[in-house]
Amino acid sequence: MKIRRCAVLFIEPREDLGIDWAALFSGAGALSASLRWVALAPHLDRETTIDAAQVAALGAIGQTAWTERADAERQLGAAMVESLLALGLLLDDGAGDGSSNIAARERDTVLREQHWRPLSAAAHMFSRWDGMEVDKGMHFPSFEELVQSYGAPPEPAIERGDSEHAIALPAAQSGPLDAQLLRRYTGRNYDPDAPLPPEVLARLLQRTFGVQLQSMLAQEALVFKKTSPSAGSLHPTEAYVLVRRVPGVAPGLYHYHPLKHALEPMAALEPAAASELARQFVADQHWFVDAPVMVVMAARVARNFWKYRNHAKAYRALMLDAGHLSQTFYLLATEAGMPGFVTAAVNEKVIERAFGLDPLSDAVVAVCGCGVAAAGQTTLELRYEE
Ligand SMILES: Cc1cc2nc3c(=O)[nH]c(=O)nc-3n(C[C@H](O)[C@H](O)[C@H](O)COP(=O)(O)O)c2cc1C
Known part of the structure; x- marks a missing residue:
């Protein structure tokens, strides 16, 4: 049997801070710090504490050749090899009897097949939330509290270059886009009963995520043209829709097919279950939960990484692609007379389970939504004066 190291592995000397109560009572410094080695291997989707001998052993086995x-075992000792195989940091080739940790090997294969940049894979896999509630799990400070804690923020605009000789530009002329640009705002107060008309949802999805033109850039290489730009013309962002209140569309989970312009049902939901899922998707940001639809943007990484293999900028491009789509979504919502939102404070793992997405191949990036505004404003919004 042959073995090799997992494809991607980062080892962090992690410092855990705590209170040293004995030192505190004896009047000495109260902060205690302990150090440990943490193995960050994206295919495992969990942090693993290892010891210094295991760190050294991992450095002695390559991740490419078997x-x-x-x-x-002769070099490192049988027990050491066995311990690293059990942790899934070393993998065997599955030949012969006694193959161990098949699950880890399979996840490693999925990771290798996507052509992730190693740092990007680690950043993505270890920044996902599960069960986070932003109000409870993490303090969500107001601007007043932030200023109290940190002082004033860095100034909102800066001068650079020869500011004395700055060239004053003519005032921006009005244009047709102003109707949307100057009314767009992030809605945080949705009418909990108002439906979203199906024709509004249809236009939002088609003009944000739908195909406007098709082009064969090479044999077997079909690309789409959409209303937002996309790195490499690849449009890897898929739209997964949580429908709550759209007449004629049953509450549930759907995938939007950009070419067929159709919602593919993935799971039906009772209204209460759909509401609970919406709450979990946006990490309990209650100000978004009443929106009648939410759209999860998840990048099919293999589509982008097909061209940008193991590429330093590829993951950044996925984030930028979703950002462009969200602005287009906002502007279309504004056109329909509604506020929209986008949030990256989402429970990716809840979303992955709901839609059956594998985070190594379908990277949840953000959630957007829209709906009719409630009559009053209880949560802060930055609206233009009407
Ligand atoms: C990448 C990104 C992430 C955001 N995440 C959140 C969020 O988690 N919660 C929230 O209430 N708003 C979120 N927003 C909305 C911003 O707070 C909002 O754009 C900002 O306050 C300016 O307000 P405006 O959109 O009305 O101009 C996000 C916006 C962007 C672009």
């Missing part, structure tokens, strides 16, 4: 297990 090594005879017997040779590795």
